Amino acid sequence: MIKEIIVVEGKDDTVAVKRAVEADTIETNGSAIGEEVLRRIALANERRGVIIFTDPDHAGERIRKIVARHAPGCKHAFLPQEKALYKGDIGIENASPEAIRQALSELRTETADIAGEVTWEHLMDAGLIVHPDASNRRLLVGKLLGIGYANGKQFYKRCTSFRISKAEFDAAMREMEQQLEG
Known part of the structure; x- marks a missing residue:
């Protein structure tokens, strides 16, 4: 079980992460992140720590920045685009369990x-x-x-x-x- 809570964009990302590892997630529901979600992420960061694991695209980067600003000191997992691609769609939900485990094993912490x-x-x-x-x-x-x-x-x-x-x-x-x- 991963101690930290993994922040993902949506339900399909949660399913993909849970296929790969045992972990809890918080879904941002895309780039329209509400204040309540940001409060839950900040609380999770205080209590257990947070891993930001968003899609390797422009929208995912925008979400990563918003979450990191509201919950300083988060860990970051990055998935290469080619490992998140399926029929022209880029997303964590398209990644294999092995690719997800690899990304989660190479965490970086922002200071x-x-x-x-x-x-x-x-x-x-x-x-x-x-x-x-x-x-x-x-x-x-x-x-x-x-x-x-x-x-x-x-x-x-x-x-x-x-x-x-x-x-x-x-x-x-x-x-x-x-x-x-x-």
Whole structure:
């Protein structure tokens, strides 16, 4: 049984999570998150902790930000888009139990102390921003670091708020370069 409560977007996500692990969930009912749901999430975070596990798309990212703002210090699970895709639909409900367990095993905790080792200049030097293939490179590195895909500014914020070390970043960059070459 997972101690924390997993925040998902809807009923189908709850079903998929419960196929993979024994856990309690709170459903946001999509991006129209009500105040009562946010209060339940904040209480759950105080009492048991919360894992935010939203769809790897724009709406899921918006929900993740709202929940994290109302319940600081949450853990985050990220599912790569290709593991959440079925007939053009992206969602946790489409993921295999193995993919869900993998995502939940690679949790990241956001911290308020934003003093990470990875700088904006590191992202520029690595071709993750201001580069013709920056989007694809961020997708690969985000997957390797377990922080998901994001635009350049959000990727930098994730590197700092999840305290990605320079050593972790450099290892992910080497792996990405190997993947792109091979």
